[in-house]
Amino acid sequence: MADDTTDTKSSNQMWGGRFASGPDAIMEEINASIGFDKKLFAQDIRGSIAHATMLAHQGIISAEDKDKIVHGLNTILSEIESGNFEFSRQLEDIHMNVEARLATLIGPAAGRLHTARSRNDQVALDFRLWVKEELQKTEQMLTGLIAAFLDRAEEHAESVMPGFTHLQTAQPVTFGHHCMAYVEMFGRDRSRVRHAIEHLDESPIGAAALAGTGYPIDRHMTAKALGFREPTRNSIDTVSDRDFAIEFLSAAAIAGMHLSRLAEEIVIWSTPQFGFVRLSDAFSTGSSIMPQKKNPDAAELVRAKTGRINGSLVALLTIMKGLPLAYSKDMQEDKEQVFDAAESLELAIAAMTGMVRDMTVNTARMKAAAGSGYSTATDLADWLVREAGLPFRDAHHVTGRAVALAESKGCDLAELPLSDLQAIHADITDKVYDVLTVEASVASRKSFGGTAPSEVRKQIAFWRARN
Secondary structure, X not given: OOOOOOOHHHXXXXXXXXXXXXXXXXXXXXXXXXXXXXXXXXXXHHHHHHHHHHHHHOOOOOHHHHHHHHHHHHHHHHHHHOOOOOOOHHHOOHHHHHHHHHHHHHHHHHHHOOOOOOHHHHHHHHHHHHHHHHHHHHHHHHHHHHXXXXXXXXXXXXXXXXXXXXXXXXXXXXXXXXXXXXXXXXXXHHHHHHHHHHHHOEEOOOOOOOOOOOOOOOHHHHHHHOOOOEEOOOHHHHHHOOHHHHHHHHHHHHHHXXXXXHHHHHHHHOXXXXXXXXXXXXXXXXXXXXXXXXXXXXXXXXXXXXXXXXXXXXXHHHHHOOOOOOOOHHXXXXXXXXXXXXXXXXXXXXXXXXXXXXXXXXXXXXXXXXXXXXXXXXXXXXXXXXXXXXXXXXXXXXXXXXXXXXXXXXXXHHHOOHHHHHHHOOXXXXXXXXXXXXXXXXXXXXXOOOOXXXXXXXXXXXXXXXX
């Protein structure tokens, strides 16, 4: 490839002859972004092709120059994709690297490409296109994770497990119902992603540096060519806006939080003390010193990734919070945060989807645990309300006495003799035992969105229809 860095201090610096000499090493180090923004090469070239095509359509450049520009840009795209493109730090960023190479390939016609645009609207376009594509990828991955949970929920619609509050046994639920809780969480995450796509679906190109341009451009044409709903409506806001990146990071942080909560449960459930699930070797590691160990490292790393994503969100919010309109160089620091968070989120969703599909569920262990901690106490209180006519607060008190008695005897509520229960309240009959099993408890929770298997299956059907 021809040398595209020749005489960069005089001919390729954007400030032209403003400075007698190029920046020193420190300035070059702090100013260059090519080390990370080269990730935007496909978006940069795509945007330039759309811009050149529009310029020719409007008669701003000739059709001949447009054809040369498009051919040259496609050549550069092939060079980068094949690994035969040499990026230069002296050329600062992806835009100037591409433009310099284009000049080498097609000569003076390359200089016409930057007509009616600025690097300010160019980088806003490239970054917006990249974030839009990443959000679309995230949407697909979340759909896959939801599908994995729907399969497990259907498989375990009747599998009883303990439901927890404060990490203490509360009431029996089904594992299917528990899985559907994560379907709801990740469904909201997907909605946030879709809303973020809708919010950013406006094309920045043509806003130029900050004030628009005097050339007779057609911004609706470039917006359509690039797959945007419409062009942005204020040139100052266009070049200074990074809300789309912050919304991506916000959605990523919330999704990461949900993934971390799930990871924590998998870590707990896979301990010998719980034994609710078992991860395969594909998502576990051993210990270098303790041969009996099987560590849920994949879940732990998903949990840790949340910290990186949160950090990226806080970093970009902090970068943007004090910037006056319009563009400031501070905004160069936006991309690494988004790139890192996107990579972390993709990996976390992929790992969690794999774990959900891969893990073995110990239904016998879950069922045994579901009856511990007097989890059917609320069922006894409800029975006293329905069958004995007690106000709920009185029923709550009677149930508390029954629990205390069972604790003193070291048995479950269902194991208390009827005589003991009647000694607490005379209206208790042997029919009470029908509600003191965990199966009866979950089957009775038929309120909309409840844990009864029939309700769980209704929600599975609802989500399958919309997934």
